[in-house]
Every structure is written in C-alpha cells, then in structure tokens.
Amino acid sequence: MDDMWHKEAWDNIKRLLPDDNEGSRVLLTTRLSEVATHANWFSPDHHHMRLLNENEGWKLLCSKIFGDGRFIPELEAVGKEIVRSCKGLPLSIVVVSGLLSNISRTQREWGYIAKNLNQILISKDSHCTKVFSLSYDHMPHHLKACFLYTGVYPQDFEIPMSKLIKLWIAEGFIKMNSSKSLEEVGEEYLEDLVSRNLVMVGEKRFNGKIKSCIVHDLLKEWCSSKALDEKFIHTLNANIYYCQEIAKDPRRLCIRKLDSTDEARADILRTIGTFSLVRSLVSQSKPHDELWCCKLLRVLDLSNVDLEFFPSGIIDLIHLRYVYLCCELCNGIHISKYLPDSLRDLQTLIIRQRCIDSSVYLPRGIWGMRHLRHLQFGTCCFPHPLEGDKNLVLENLQTLSYVSGSSCTEEFIKRIPNAKKLGIRVKTRDEQKAFSLRHLMNLHKLEILKCIVEPTSCIIISKDLTLPKNLIKLTLSGTKISWKDMPIVGSLPNLEVLKLKNNAFQGLEWEPIKGEFCRYEVSTY
Template identity: 45%
Template sequence: MAYSALVLLMQTLDKILHPCPQISSLKEKVCYLLDFLEDSSEKCTSTITDLEGQIRDAAYEAEDIIESHLAKESLSESSTSFWETFCSTIQNVLPAFRQRKVLNHDLEMEIKHLWKSIEEFEFILDSFFKIKKGKMIELLRPVTESLAGARLSRTTSCGQRAMVGLNEDFLKIKDWLTGSSSSREIISIVGMGGIGKTTLGRNLYEDSLIDYHFDTRAWVTVSQDYHWQGVVKDLWNSIALVKRESHDVLVLGYYYRRVWHRFGGVIPQHDEVCTEKSAESVYKCLKGRRYLIVMDDVWDTKFWDDVRRLFPDDDNGSRIILTTRLSEVAFSSESFSYIHDMNLLGFDESWNLLCAKVFGEECCPSELEKIGKDIVRNCKGLPLALVTIAGVLSKRRTQDYWEYIARNVKLGVNGNDDRLLEILSLSYNHLPHHLKACFLYMGVFPEDREILVSRLIKLWVAEGFLKPLYSKSLEEVAEDYLEDLVHRSLIMVGKRGHRGEIKTCIMHDILRDLCVKKAKDERFLLVLNRNARNLPEVGYTEYRVSIHSHILRVGMHDSRVRSFLYFAENKSSNLSLSFARFRLLKVLDALTITFYEFPTQIVELVNLRYLGLLIQSLFGLELPAAIVKLKNLQTLILIEDMYDFDDAVLRLPSEIWEMPQLRHLSFKRGLLPRPSRERLDRENSFDMAHLQTLSGVKNFKCRKEVFRIMPNLKKLGISYVFGNREKRSSYDFSSFVYLHSLETLILSFDDREHWKDILMNLAFPSKLKKLTLSGCRIPWSKMTIVGSLPNLEVLKLKESAFEGRVWEPEEGEFLRLKYLLLDRIHLRHWKASETHFPNLQQLSVFFCFELAEIPSAIGDITTLEMIELYRCSHSAVKSAKLIEEEQRSLGNESLKVRVK
C-alpha cells in the first residue's frame, strides 16, 4: 500500500498553508516516489517490494504527526504554528534537542519523529535511484531456458480435463472454430481467475475434431511477465510437438542457444537478429496452412500488437484464441470476432464437478452427500475453489473429516492448498499501484453484500485513494477505477442503471477473502466479524476497522484508526464509542447504529471527511452550529428516523454554508436555511464549488443567487410540502436553469394540493440527464419543457406529475430518452409512435388504472427491449401483449413484455 500511503501523505502536506523548507523538500520526495511507482511496470515490482513496506510505514508515520498537529491547530486559538516551531528547531536541531531550552519533552519527541521520517525518505530515495539505474538491464533479460521448459511442460500435457459445467461453452466455441467463415478470426475467453478459462481452452485444443480440422496447432502460455523472444520460441516448440517440423526447429534452437550463451544469458537490446529470424520462421511455417493458435493467460493490451505479424491471414479459416482475465485485452485487438464471457457454475454443475474430482465414476456415499452439498454452496460456483476443496476432501472420505472441512471450508480452500490463493493473487499483484487500495477496500463490506456504487465512490474519495486529474472530478476518476476493476474480473456488476452506469457491484466470496487477507497483511484494514458483544482494544497499528457483528463496545486508546465502518444488520444496537479517542478519524460510517441525538463529540474530529449517521427522533432534530468545525468534511449523510409530521424535520444550521469542502449532502427531510441575502450579495462570500449532491432537502428556496454558489451541483432532490401560512410566491422554479452542471433532478410536491399557479414558469438546465417529477399536476400541454431537453435519458413521472386525459407528444422531442416510467398517472389516452421516442429501451407503467392501451406503434421502436406493466387496466395489458405478438411475427425476439 505504498502508493496509497503516499497519495494520502501528499494530500495532508497540501493542507499546510505555509510549509517550511523541510516540508517542501518532503513534498518533492513524495512526488518523485509517486511518479516512480506510477511509471514502474507491474513486471518489475519484485525489485522494489521490500522498499514499498518502508515507504508505507514512513508515510503513515509522517502523516500521523502532521495530521495530529493540523487537528490541534484547527481546534486551538493559538497563533503559534507547529510548523514555525519545527522549522526554527530544525535550523539548530542538535543544540535544541540536547539543551531542551525551548521545547517541552512531548513536542521535542514529535519533532524528532517527523525529522526521522524525512530522513527515512532520503534513504528510500537513494535506494530507488539505485533501482532505477539498474532497471533497464533487468528489463532486457529474456526468459530463461528453464522457464521456457517449464512453460512447455505445462502447455503440452495430454489428457482431457474435467468439463463439468463447460459443455455448453465448449460446443458453442467449437462450432465457431469449425464454422464456415474463411477469414482469420480471433476469440477471447474472458473471466475471473479460477473460473475455467484454461480448462476450456485446453479441451478445445485437444479435441479430436479440432485436431483433424486444422493443419497445425500451437499453444503458448503468455502470463504476466512475457518476453517477445520467449513467446516466439514457445510457439516454435509447440508447433514442433504437434506437427514435427523438426528440421526448422532444431536449426532455430541451435541458433538461439548460441546467441544466448554468447551474451551470458542477456541478449543486447540492439541485437534483434534472433528475434526477427524467429518471427520470420514462425510466419513461414504458418503460411498457407489452416492453423489454430491458443495464447493462454494474456495480461497486456499491447500483446496482440506485438504478435499479430506472426500470423498470416490466407482466408482459409484459421483461428486464434486468447484467454484473459481482463476484458480490455479482449477489446484491444481491432480484428476480434467474438468475446466469450465465462460464468460461475450453477449448484448442480458445482456438485457434479466436486463428485467427479473426489469419486471419479463412483457415486457419493449417502452419509457424505448433505455435508458435501453444504461445502459446494460455500464455493459459490468458482471451479478453481471446487477443484481445490475436492483435493482436500479426497484425502479422507469419512463423515467426521468432511464435517470438519464443512465447518472450516474457507480454511480448506485458502489454507491447506495455497494454489488457489496463489492463482487469485496474480490478479492482485498485476494491479497498477493506484488500483490496489481500491480493491483491498472492498473487504470492508460484509460477505455477499451487494454494494451501492454511489456509497463506495464517496468512501474512496474520502479515504484519499484517488489522485486528482485536471480534466475529471474525483468521482469521475473513481468511476474509471471501478470499471477497470470490473474489466479485470475482480469485481462483478450487480445492477446497471438505465443509462448504463454501474449502480451496484458484488465480489465473489473467495476474492473477498483474498481482499481481507491481503488487507490485514498490509496493515490496511482490520475486519471484525466474530459474534462477540465486546472486543478487546484495537491496537495502534490498525488503519481502518470494519465491524460486521453486533458488537456493543469497541475500545480504542489514542488509536491511529482513520476509518471506522459498522455494518451490523440490527439497527437497534447502540454502539458505545468514545469519539475523543478517534483523534485522526477521517471516515465514520455508522448508518446501522441508532443514535438518539447527534453525538456532539463528533464536532471535535476535525479531520473527518465522511460522516454517515442514523438518528432516531420523535419530533425532529437540530444539527449543532458547531458542525462548522469539520472544515474537511466532504460527505454528510444523515438518515432521520422520525414520525411523519410536517414539522418533524432535520434542521440544519446556516453555518453549513461555511463548509467549503462539502461534496455530498444527503438527508431524508432536511430543512436547509437559505444563506443571508447580505452575504450572498457580497462577491466570494460563500464557496460551495465542490458540492455535487444535495438530496432529501425540504422546501428549498430556489433562487439564482443561491444556485450561483454551487456551480458544480450534479444531483438535486427536493420535496415541497407547504403549510397554509407558507408564501409560495417566494419560490422561483425557473432558477433551475442556472445549475449548469445538473444531471439528476428529483422534484416531489404534495399531490393533495394544486401547484399549477407557481409551476407554470418551471424550467430545467440543458445538461439534465435524469428527471423525476411527482405531484406537480402540470397540464400535458406543457410537456414540451421536458421533451425538449437535449440530453434527457431517464424520465420518471409519478403521482399525478402531469394531469389531463390525453397525452400527445410533439415531434422532435425525447430524442435521447432511454427509460420512461409512468407511475400513478391519471391518463386515459396516450397517442404516441416510434418517432416520438426513437431511442427508448424500456417502458414501465405502474398503477395506471385508467390507461386504455399502450400505443401499438411503440412496438416499432427498434431499440425497445422491455415493456413492463404492474397493476394496470386489462385493456392496457392486452395491448402490450398484442405488441409483443406482432413483433415476434415480424422476427423481433428482443422485445419482452412483463406483466405483474
């Protein structure tokens, strides 16, 4: 975790407004080390692994000292800065330390520790210079003879592999390999580590029909640390074993060995003779022949560019298979023909695979069947896990032993056979430095938990894992990181939004176990999941703590813990925390703990960046003005559990506008006061430029001058419930147009009242992509204010958002709309065609009892995939089914109609 520790330290150093020369020098060293780690290839990390631990420890130590004093200065009214003292002391460091004339003992020790950290960075930097000096020699070293031989022995072993659960995949790809297409085609088999990519590829490669169909075949295991010379040589050796091209191979092998020994095992960079001759020979051998090449375990997107010239395209039906964990590798070939995604096994397939491995052709004894099936469920469909645990179970087929393994199945998978952990660890080891912390952080979430991506991204940002980019927000950088982890098959997509964005993600249990183990080894995260009411005090070394059980008390004594996350399901448990001991806390996520009032001690945690609390109150709650002390707070999530009274709200102080680092404010019913007009009129009086989310606010005053101070707001959610004495005329709903960055808007009005008089001037910004309206009671004739939005992709109309008996859309509107929801809309006739919603993908109609029918022309929308109806009139349901039947008769099988 050296990289993430350096990123965090750099963010901390940036907080020092007037750094002394020593601190500026430290920043330069941190910048250099960050650049070095970013530029260094994953293939060279073995040479710097030892130093990475030193970097992490030194960065943590320096950050602890600096953050501690930043917190003290923030809470103190003293004008004397620690940095002034540090700078003046360091100028005469030895006399000051020896004579102790100015400093008290504690301050002296802290200065010593910080100076020691700076000296530690000096030492590390010297070591990195030495590594950098010798780096090029290391990169020029090709694959050794023994490694090539090991590769060959792995790739040429015969015998059919277990095909349980892969038969459908096997037949599908086999048909493609022997298909009628004459052009050279490429297939990529993509999936997480241990899912069976190599097994599937090997069975295809060794199939008798495949052997008969192709003139020649070759298998090469590429792996992470591939070298051009090694790949070419392995290709030659594999071809020789299959088709006995002995003469050419012997000549090439003799030439290769002569060059190898001549240069002492190091082929100079300028001498490309051997490589070029090898490439030319491979090309000539394949020229004119129908060949099958399997390149297993490809990691580098540039690999295909390196090898493509080896493979001639003679329009004779040749095929190339790549197996990879990274979907970006699959797409890196411009001429790829087919990408095959591997899926986890179902329960029956998993059980059959386990039985095949443990018992062969025999049946499982009845006394072991129930236990065995429990073990299978814990393997969650991952073939490598099943094969690994089968090796453990086959050692002793007794009921007592199997019951023991069932109780400790993860020990059996991850402990007794290190092969599974080693193979899955390759995915982690290959990660770029900037993704490792993000991956390990997935371990904070409980097992089998579908993770809300919006929450995950906010946590990543607060933790400081993301290095800012000039052209993107931190949240956009986080989205890119998440997509990268998905493409590497380390995280699976749970749900996608209607605009294609990832809404939730999940992680295979065994990969999560890898996360937790690696995180603990790296001192990155401690997960407490034992069923205990109390735990001993967490030590000084834990950096993040995630609690998954109903623990009522956790002791921490002046801990360095930066993040505390509580995920117990029982919301009635009230965790006892002494917040004063969390002096360096940055993240407090306690949305499953019930607080009965706002914990006032929290305002002393001035380093806090993320705060999520659940507060239960009968008639409302008022947030203290002292919350303004949390100058570093980025995310504030308060879920208020209160009676459903109009006055039962969360009242926020006006000081909330004086917290410039805020990025996300989310409430259930938060009453947010408008900034004073006098201060709004003063230029630069407020700065909420970082604010991106403001949701769950009640009766928010929409004014141009208010929106002006939040120019980067992307998501806004407001509900309006006015009392009799409320002056509605003070609300200007045309002011939304001044939110130039707004992408998501949720407006909810009490549908018991009529709002037409104040909503007739409603207007929206042009960047809006997602709009939800409820209770507005706007006439359908005014729908053009919505339909004309050029970027609108999702529209949800709820609870009489529009009123009238007939809706007839205008031509040229809703040009980008992908999802349309009509929920409790009192509409009788809807006159629409494919020209009104040219890009619609899903139509959902809920509780529309009066709607006579779904317009038949809706079925002619070429992009439409789903029509969903719930509790609608019989005539509307009948019309939807008729649309489905008509489209099927026209050959359109993609449109589905779902009725509930």
C-alpha cells in the same frame, strides 16, 4: 496460451503465427478484458467465463473426486453444501476437490471442510491464494487500495457504486484529473476492477453505468486477510473477542455485527476509543462512547446502525470527511450545535432519517464547507447567507437531496452552480410561494432532478416553467403541472428517464407532439 497478462506479450508472439488461411486457431485465456480485446480486435465477441450453477458445480466436484467411479450417497448432502459455499467459482470447486480427494471419505472429514471452507481456501499456501495474489500483484498501486477496501462489506452484499466511490474519495484513493471530476475517475477505477474480473457487476443504471457491484465471497475473505497482513484494514467479527488481536494503533477499522457476549462486545467497542490513530471506522454495531476520543477520524460510516439521536460527539471530530448516520432527527431541529463550523474538511454528509417528514435546519457555517460534495437528508433547510457570506459558493457540491422548497431561491441556486443531482421537497403553502422551477435554469450541469410536492401544498404554477437542458432523469410528484406544458419537458435534448407520480400533471388529456422525447428510454407513471 494460458493466463496472458500484457498486450505486448501477444504482439511479440503473434509474429510467429502468420495467417496463411489454413484454418488454424489460437486459444488465449486472460483475466484482463483489455488483453482479450487487443488480441481479438476484429471481433467484439469474447467468451466470458461465467459462474457455474449448483448442478454444474456438483457435476464438476464429482468428476474431479470420483471420475467414473462410484459415488458415495452418504456424502451427497455435505458435498452439495460445499458446492453451494463455492458460489459457482470453478477455481474454488477444483481446489476443494483436490482437498477432498486426499482425505477420508467420511461425513466427519467432509463436514470439517464444509465448515471451514473459506479459511482453508485462502490459507497462505493454497492454490486460490496464489491465483488471487497474482491478480493483485499485477494491479497498479492506486487500484490495490480500492480493491482491498471492498473487503469491509459483508458477504452476499451488493455494494452501491456511488457509496463506494464517495468512500474512496474521502480516503484519498482517487487521483486528481484536470479534465474529470473525482467521481468520474472513481467510476473508471471501478470499471477497471470489473475488467480485471475481480469485481462483478450487480445492477446497472438506466444509462448502462454500474449501479452496484459484487465481490465473490472467497475474494472478499482474501481481501480481508490481505488487508490485515498489510495493516490496511482490521476487521472485527463474532470470531474475535479481544482487541489485543488487533495490531497496535490501526488506521482503519471495520466492525461486523458482533454476536459475542455483551461484556466481550462492550470491551471491544470500548477499546476502539484507545486507538488514537484510527482514521476510518465502518461499523455495523453501535459504537461505545469512547469512539469520540478518536480525534483523527476522517471516515465514519454507521449506515447500518440505528442511533436514537444525532451523536453530539461529532462536534470534536474536526478532520471528518465522510459521515453516514441513521438516526431520528426531530422536526425543526437545528443541527448547528452538532455540526460546527469547524468541520471544514467535510465532503459527504448523509443522514438517513427514520421519519422523512422531519426538517433539519443546517448551520450558517455550511456555506464555509467548500469541500462539501454530497449532502443528503430527509429534508434540510439552508440558512440565508448574511452580508459577509455573499461571496461564499459551494462549488464542489454535486448531490443535494432533499432540500426544502423554501431554500430554493434564485440566490441559493446560484450558490450551488455545479450540482448534478438535486432533490427538492415542498411541504407547505409558504414554501410554495418562495419556490419556482424556473430558478433551476442556472444549474447548467444538473443531470438528475426530483421534485416532490406534498399533498397539502397548493398547485405549482407552471407559468414560465423552464428546466435545465442537460437533464437526463426527471422525477415529478404532486406538482400538478398542466399537460399543455409537457412540450417543455419533451423538448429537453438529453432526457432519457421520466417518472410522473401522484398528480405530477393535471388535466384530462395529453397530446404528444411529434419530435418530442428524442432520447426517451424509460417511463414510470
């Protein structure tokens, strides 16, 4: 039984297949892991089809085209190029074999197929398109948008899970769940796409969760094509020179690296500013100044663009939910003139600084950004709340890194009660005086903690050292805590990963105590 889509279909047909101990077997294929598990519930072992290596792909291509006949040596180079472009996907190799069987066996004809392979395979009436469309049509509505969104990333790119989910949340794709956070629901969505064999797991975290994912090049091309057909995302690349080819007033734009002429590239980027309804922009090319006319922008991802300065135009984009920039921020810069109090909807702000030693002073209005979930800088300094701000708490903040040691007062920690990931950077002796690890005991949901003390700082006094009990991963650098206090770390009931770097502890000996590190799995020194 080939390509079964529903558990109920198996339940209906298995009634006709009684088990009379005759040794018979039923072969079932499906694209859904849950169907395979349901049909074979008594055994966890299923045969997961894998991608072919280049040698296996070449043999498959030859067997489909030539069978037992004589292979033409002159076609080997271009034939292997076609196989490499298929990236091990048997479906694409079989489909392209059918195309090659019906054309002249010349280098010119095969070379044309090799050059235009993806466009041919995902053409409207191709078998690959029909297969992909079937998988897409069987997806629930909320997953369709999440899947199409993976098409904004370039080929051969491992998509960071955390970044993808942040974008899904900013776009409003994630449904609220009373018992789970939006990030947890997003992880379930991604695992669902993996179980449907539409997304492959790239790298896993220490706890087995997905760290990055990969979409096969052919599927990614299909995603971009489907997204364009449904007016979901419009992708610009080096093959598109005129913005007139984009539908009127697109909602989402993805700009790949534009290798066209300077004049054509400038024309494209300038025209983007005329699209008054653009909600999302993911770009690998530096946008033109007209970008800041897109007043309805919610998502701005320029993570692969080196900007000289923090763009002052952000001050007018009051609907922003997600911002990811790579730029230079001078030491001590007050970002308040660029990050106004009006950005009340902001959920994620990530600034990748080329110089991590620079400290950024956040505006006092940061305490009013109640939707803020993720905040990442090289180092940032929080303002002390005023008398009128005392009731303001960032309840939704889950990720904060890196924050200065001087900001981490007891009062500050109480204002980020639901933080799950915290990075602290202590640079000076003055910061040292205001900082103490014992304040972190108020963070009952904290799972990941990184504490980095610069070499110029003095030793952190480990007196009254305490750590949150829910810590799963702990990284210490330069803290110079005494080895005699290691039992405090070893007694953490959920700790699985411990990284000790650059004089994290000091002393000649460490004597482990039996029963410590009960869930310990990974260490780095």
